[in-house]
Amino acid sequence: VKTTRLLFALAIVATAAFAAASAVAQQAAIPDHPDKLVFAPIVYTPPSAKDDRVVLKNGMVVYIAEDPTLPLVNIELTLRTGSYLEPAGKEGLAALTGSQIRRGGTRSLTAEQLDEKLDFLAANVGTGIGETSGRASLNALRDNLDESLKVFVEMLKEPRFQEDRLALAKEQALQEMKKRNDDSEDVEAREWNVLLYGEEHFSNRFRTAASVQSISRPDLVSFHKKYVHPANMIAAVSGSFSRPEMIRKLEAAFADWPGPAPTVPPVPSEIHTAAPGIYRIQKDVNQGRVSIGLPSVRRGDPDAYALEVMNEILGGSGFTSRIMKTVRSDEGLAYSAGSSLRFGVYYPGSFRAEFQSKSRTVVYAAQLVLQEIKGMREKPVTEEELDTIKRNLIETFPSTFGSKAQTVGIFAADEYTRRDPTYWQTYRDRIRAVTAADVQRVAQKYLTPEKMVVLVVGDQKEIDLGDGKHQTSLEALAEGRKVVVLPLRDPLTMKRP
């Protein structure tokens, strides 16, 4: 395994640009550091969504691109639905409906027959419903596409929802629930989302033993009937086919769908963030996990580009970023340390700095991260940092559209989330325009330590003992904000004792 790791380190996945750029470099002497390599500018125009867009007679939007590289066809459907539409008390219904479309058979095939058939065809079929969308995918061999597509569409249109499969899925869900507090990482991720968006937010309406037990087949049938309809789907189709022929096949396959096109209520945008402060959860492990942050903005906000650059410099770009340099490279306090910035589609996204460190150094490392956050506000970033990050974002941009499947997938997701159609065309210019003053301005506006929530999951007594070298404590870091001990939730009821 050591060998494998070593080989990884030397792996180079070249792009078309590589050869051209290298030819230029060939002329000069080899510089003593990779930073000094000179590349010819990458000339790249992102693909245009219009070129791949088709609307079927039944209202289904299709993004389609031929890709004859492999004898495979890939169809990804995005369905307008989500767990935010679940009736109260039926938490878990969307996920169960999503998985049971695939697991529970079709009108003409029992669940067992469906599984056997798809496995024999070597077709990969998956379905699922998440918080704000559903998906159904088919990856089939070109040679049996017609048969695979027929089964796939029958499954979506007329799922059998076989009772024994539903009973098994409910039991598996219950067993998964019991593991909710086992891993400190799971506890941290779950509670972080609650602190940021509130107990009442739809993304925190947890399934419980009672809610799952209350779900029965008629619930699945009605949820499916309400939301799964071609007029409610966006398809991304790529692979080995001729485009006109594939469109004809899709027209035929998705025709004659029963029932009217559904109307789907919008995703709620309201959030309720917990009061700023330090939240502690006891977990008997020798490494504490810390998250520090607050809600950010929605996608499309004019500050988004400056925020993206700001976060890359602070903690989003691995070893190049400040948090990683300080917490890991200089102090050796964590294996992974950094920050992430998300822009929300329906409600504000999040800024989150995080690390994991042995219990005794949790407080000191948290102090260092908070100092780095404050540093972004106090002083403008250097031109060198700014230049490195902007070049990185601009030069790696073409890999976003690395394959036809990726490209049509992005177009479908953009249409689903109604992204500004000029986004990809203008992205690099918008990044190029960001200045050090912009970065400082958005840091001052959004990285407000007094509004931040800090979550500490770990062995609290050990954490409080500190490293014996640095005079600090979580209370001191709170700077007057409250420090709250959160008991673990019961994994089956999600109530706190």
Place this chain on the structure above:
Amino acid sequence: MNPVFREFYSERDVVYEERRMRTESTPLGKYDEAFNALFWEASPYKWPVVGWPSDVSSITKAQADAYFGTYYAPNNLTGVLVGDFNAAAVRPLLERYFGRLPRGKTEPPEVVTTEPEQIGEKRFRAEAETSPTVRVWWHGVPFVSKDRTVLDVLTDILSGRTGRLYKGLVTGRQVANEISGSVDLKKYEGSIQVEGTVKEGKDPAAVEQAIYEELEKLKTEPISAEELQKVKNQAKANAYRRLSSPFSIAIQLMIYDGFGDWRYINTYAEEVDRVTAADLQRAAKQYLTNENRTVGIFLRKTGDAAAAADDPEIAALPAPAQGMARQQIARIQAETDPAKLREGLTQMEQAKAQVPPEMKPVFDLILKRAQERLAALEGQKK
């Protein structure tokens, strides 16, 4: 070219943090590591990649320098380029840039310790923060070997929702909630692995037994032509799928070359096609034996303070009664003899009328838990 390990000491601490993150603070990390060390008797594969705790904290800079000098040398490295370029045009560039790396002064030493044949079953039993799980590993073959693809197909027969294990244990006998099998081919050795999650109220022993029954069928009855064809269809389609990104191609080439045969990326599908039902039956008999296996039984940790404190029904009782209820329920959970539980239940039923009203909720909860425990124990026997 000229690395200087400026951050050696902080990085050593970082590696220890990596160990804490992946192994020590995860629900199963420590147990996986211990199980792996039990399975391998002599092979260095028994060592965790990140190192044992004492190794991590004691490595010196001189040792790291020596390790780097020996192993991070071009005579021990494989580079892979995948993408839209002309190979002939790129070759001089590789020579120009990577050709500057000096050859290592010494060749990396050969691995001389090979795994001896296992002579008896080994067992591992642990309580962890996880759902009850049964794991069985058998010694298999290294990557460069005739049987690599036979074992690959054999574990495909076992796995997936239409595989023997899922049909046999999850939808059939209904003793497990999840189960799968896989083959792990390494450079010098290999293993065959089966792992399943025990269904609520079922005995791990029943899962283990059912696994052996399914494997016994593979040894005694030849696999049908259709079942074999199904698995071959999937294997071949998946071989195409693994070519769908440059990164995936690069990774495969690197791993296969590291293991001694990069051409497997091209020959895999043909090798799968050649596997016969007789090969599979022979391999099942040869490798999946009692003496050759190591069995892990993982049970959910019970009875600790945290678990009891989290019991919502106990927490809902009046505060003075909680301690008593917790104690009684812990005793009930620990009881393994259904007869004793039945006796206790009879006594409780008789005493029911005398329970003072303020103790009624406590009494009812204990009664309920005793009934549930009895039902679980009786469920196990079936």
